[in-house]
Amino acid sequence: MRRSIRIALSVVVAVSAANIRDPLSSACEGGNEDSTKPELLSIVVQVTTPDDEPIEGASVRPYGLRTRAERGSHYGWNPKTHGPNAELLTDAEGKIEIQYPKYVTEQLETGEISLQVDQEEFRSVRQDCSIDRAPIIVKMVHGRRYSLQAVDATTDEPIVKNVFCELSGEGGWNEWKLLEDGTLRSRAVGLERDFLRVIVIPDDGPALFSAPFYLGNQPEQIRDYRLPNIPVEPGRKIQGRLDETVPRPVINGHVVLRAVNTIARNDRDSQLGWSDWVPIDAEGKFHFDSVPRNSIVMAVAVCDGYLSAAAIPEELEAAGIEGEDAEAFSSSSQILPLVIRLKDNLDDWTLPMLPTASCRVTVLAPDGSPLPDAKVSAWPNQYFPGIGSTVIGNGYSSSKGLQLSAEQQTRIWETESQNEMRKLGVLTDFRAAYLQTTDENGVAVLHTLPGGQSSAVNGQISVKHQDYEMPTSPDHPLRRYAQVELFAEETAEITIRLQPIGTETIGKK
Numbered sequence: 001m002r003r004s005i006r007i008a009l010s011v012v013v014a015v016s017a018a019n020i021r022d023p024l025s026s027a028c029e030g031g032n033e034d035s036t037k038p039e040l041l042s043i044v045v046q047v048t049t050p051d052d053e054p055i056e057g058a059s060v061r062p063y064g065l066r067t068r069a070e071r072g073s074h075y076g077w078n079p080k081t082h083g084p085n086a087e088l089l090t091d092a093e094g095k096i097e098i099q100y101p102k103y104v105t106e107q108l109e110t111g112e113i114s115l116q117v118d119q120e121e122f123r124s125v126r127q128d129c130s131i132d133r134a135p136i137i138v139k140m141v142h143g144r145r146y147s148l149q150a151v152d153a154t155t156d157e158p159i160v161k162n163v164f165c166e167l168s169g170e171g172g173w174n175e176w177k178l179l180e181d182g183t184l185r186s187r188a189v190g191l192e193r194d195f196l197r198v199i200v201i202p203d204d205g206p207a208l209f210s211a212p213f214y215l216g217n218q219p220e221q222i223r224d225y226r227l228p229n230i231p232v233e234p235g236r237k238i239q240g241r242l243d244e245t246v247p248r249p250v251i252n253g254h255v256v257l258r259a260v261n262t263i264a265r266n267d268r269d270s271q272l273g274w275s276d277w278v279p280i281d282a283e284g285k286f287h288f289d290s291v292p293r294n295s296i297v298m299a300v301a302v303c304d305g306y307l308s309a310a311a312i313p314e315e316l317e318a319a320g321i322e323g324e325d326a327e328a329f330s331s332s333s334q335i336l337p338l339v340i341r342l343k344d345n346l347d348d349w350t351l352p353m354l355p356t357a358s359c360r361v362t363v364l365a366p367d368g369s370p371l372p373d374a375k376v377s378a379w380p381n382q383y384f385p386g387i388g389s390t391v392i393g394n395g396y397s398s399s400k401g402l403q404l405s406a407e408q409q410t411r412i413w414e415t416e417s418q419n420e421m422r423k424l425g426v427l428t429d430f431r432a433a434y435l436q437t438t439d440e441n442g443v444a445v446l447h448t449l450p451g452g453q454s455s456a457v458n459g460q461i462s463v464k465h466q467d468y469e470m471p472t473s474p475d476h477p478l479r480r481y482a483q484v485e486l487f488a489e490e491t492a493e494i495t496i497r498l499q500p501i502g503t504e505t506i507g508k509k
Helices: 313-318 323-327 398-402 415-423
Strands: 040-048 059-067 095-101 103-105 108-118 125-130 136-139 145-152 163-167 176-178 183-186 195-200 224-226 230-234 236-242 253-260 273-280 285-291 295-303 306-308 338-342 346-351 353-355 357-364 375-377 381-384 388-391 435-437 443-449 457-464 482-486 491-497
Touching: 040 108, 059 095, 059 103, 095 108, 108 136, 125 136, 145 195, 163 176, 163 183, 195 230, 236 253, 236 295, 253 285, 273 285, 273 295, 273 398, 285 295, 313 323, 313 338, 338 346, 357 457, 357 482, 375 443, 435 443, 443 457, 457 491, 482 491
Parallel strands: 040 136, 145 224, 145 230, 236 346, 357 491
Antiparallel strands: 040 095, 059 108, 103 108, 108 125, 145 183, 163 195, 176 183, 236 285, 253 273, 253 295, 295 306, 295 338, 306 353, 357 443, 375 435, 375 457, 381 388, 457 482
8 A cells, every 4th residue: 555644734732642741742833932021910729629628738730821712722831931830739728829921922811721730649630720710629539549569570579669650541650659668659540540550760771561450440449559569571672774765874863652552542541651762873773672562552753854654554453453543543634653563572663754845934024135043943743643743753752751850850841941851862852854043044944844745735834033023824813824835855935024023913902
């Protein structure tokens, strides 16, 4: 069957993720960032039980915003432009006052605040809260706590160091604490989350994993449960290469991988996930040391000028993906992954690749002169069915993320921390393809953009400059972007003239 890239460079403000242990993020266009101090408003949050009993000592932290004009939009909380979002604790009445920005961006008013609320005896809550209802009420319910001990699958010896655990469904790595005796103890979690996996990251050697452990056969009334010892062993290795479509040496390449126990589009509470990325060497080869056994592995490969093709139906069938889950691999308008079922070590996975498009962007000042130092960007997305979307080439290393300090883990996804996380290998760095600065001639070239083979792909381009703004889009007045038609192995050209800041203020009444 003929390989293809299935893609439309759709404007994505935010995307859903399977969970918060590896939140997928999506770059998007927008107005000029206002470096001035944001105008902040206050609102009271009250945390209670379902019976309206106040919960003292619950931590409340805002992490996102939705605009009043577009409730479907979602913006990550940026302390520079949205104000502080430190974790705050509720008082004896279960109350805490938080501040939020009047405007999310430009003059688009805040409509909802996304809150993360935690208290270890209750289930975590992530809730989008309207600012029109004060106080904001967050209700927490009791859950079940688990304790367990990891043991070596070969020797049955307890493992007491670098032990982590992942629960299926929405949650985070911080749901577990490793006690001095090597016991892992969870905070209260929901009973609907019915699988867990134990992970060990040795000081030297590949990651160790348990098989998915089923929790759903425990009596509902048990609120504190000690699990049997859970054995862990190395995962499977994957070695592979890019096909000969890509000329050698391969430049700036890496493979982004997501491994899950189930696609579980309709049952996220049963999904376990593992993320990793590795570089591709000049000869087009790559190697993953340890991936959970029997996982459904989804992978996207990217290098300068080339992207991996989508899985074909025969590969989905071989991986056991059928019905509605298989349809998700054919109906998306975004880059889709290749797929395998990882039963044994994989010694030679050849990834089919396809050529991409480029776009030469010329940016002009209001007077028509070439404008240097303008930031030109695009945000084509890759989509992992059952998980979510992110900008093509964006990858996350679960093993390196687990080894971060608690303080580092709270800010992995904050804008100000991105460079640090890239240096640590937690995140990939493919920004240069989709983010460039214009030269003295006002020109920037973006590359590795998905392009059509026989018909054009519509791409969106955004431009930002400290002194000027981009006009709003004719077909979307709440966005600033220009459209361009893209063909594989061709360079599209577009000229964008900026205007004085304030010519159009998005959201201004």
